[in-house]
Amino acid sequence: GENVEQHPSTLSVQEGDSAVIKCTYSDSASNYFPWYKQELGKGPQLIIDIRSNVGEKKDQRIAVTLNKTAKHFSLHITETQPEDSAVYFCAVSQFYFGTGTSLTVIP
Amino acid sequence: DGGITQSPKYLFRKEGQNVTLSCEQNLNHDAMYWYRQDPGQGLRLIYYSQIVNDFQKGDIAEGYSVSREKKESFPLTVTSAQKNPTAFYLCASSIYASDYGYTFGSGTRLTVV
Numbered sequence: 259g260e261n262v263e264q265h266p267s268t269l270s271v272q273e274g275d276s277a278v279i280k281c282t283y284s285d286s287a288s289n290y291f292p293w294y295k296q297e298l299g300k301g302p303q304l305i306i307d308i309r310s311n312v313g314e315k316k317d318q319r320i321a322v323t324l325n326k327t328a329k330h331f332s333l334h335i336t337e338t339q340p341e342d343s344a345v346y347f348c349a350v351s352q353f354y355f356g357t358g359t360s361l362t363v364i365p
Numbered sequence: 366d367g368g369i370t371q372s373p374k375y376l377f378r379k380e381g382q383n384v385t386l387s388c389e390q391n392l393n394h395d396a397m398y399w400y401r402q403d404p405g406q407g408l409r410l411i412y413y414s415q416i417v418n419d420f421q422k423g424d425i426a427e428g429y430s431v432s433r434e435k436k437e438s439f440p441l442t443v444t445s446a447q448k449n450p451t452a453f454y455l456c457a458s459s460i461y462a463s464d465y466g467y468t469f470g471s472g473t474r475l476t477v478v
Contacts, residue, residue, distance in 0.1 A: 259424060267405075290464035290465075292466045294469075296466075299471075301457075302408075302467075302468050302469050302471065304468070311458040347407060350461070352464055352467070353410050353413075353423070354410075355408040355409055357405060357407040358407055
């Protein structure tokens with residue numbers, strides 16, 4: 259199956275700063291790259307996704323960039339707020355998930 | 366409101382017992398999935414189903430069984446053959462089985478006592 263690596267595993271930022279989480283994958287045929295946010299005790303929630311025919315997608319303060327040649331994609335959160343604190347997971351081709359990044363936004 | 370419901374939220378099982386986790390969706394999604402979540406290991410796929418009466422094994426299917434008799438329902442049975450069943454179990458659905466985002470349930474935390 260697909261091998262998905264996610265970094266960093268933990269990330270702390272000051273409120274208002276930006277946060278970047280990166281994932282790499284192994285199968286060059288993969289075409290779909292979603293990101294999920296999981297709050298404590300809850301199921302993950304889809305926050306943004308990108309398909310291989312585009313290089314970047316933005317939705318308000320969050321954006322995802324994709325580099326198919328290098329086989330990596332990244333989640334960018336700008337102007338972070340305390341409510342952004344959660345665990346973020348990348349996924350590849352729907353089935354395969356990264357190991358998660360615990361983001362803490364310090365007020 | 367449309368959504369996906371997992372029950373119970375917490376479940377305790379004695380060693381050697383089978384236990385069934387419920388998952389119901391009213392989103393009219395074709396595909397349903399079961400994942401297991403352990404600390405530091407992300408989400409690992411147990412089983413998935415693309416249509417009624419059909420399902421496929423994921424990466425860690427051993428010790429688990431599923432059924433898909435109705436489009437809305439995809440129960441997971443954790444059997445006594447599963448050596449380390451204590452975990453957080455997540456059910457999800459998607460409109461189609463290929464390259465569409467998931468809607469997740471709120472999870473069931475299973476503990477073996």
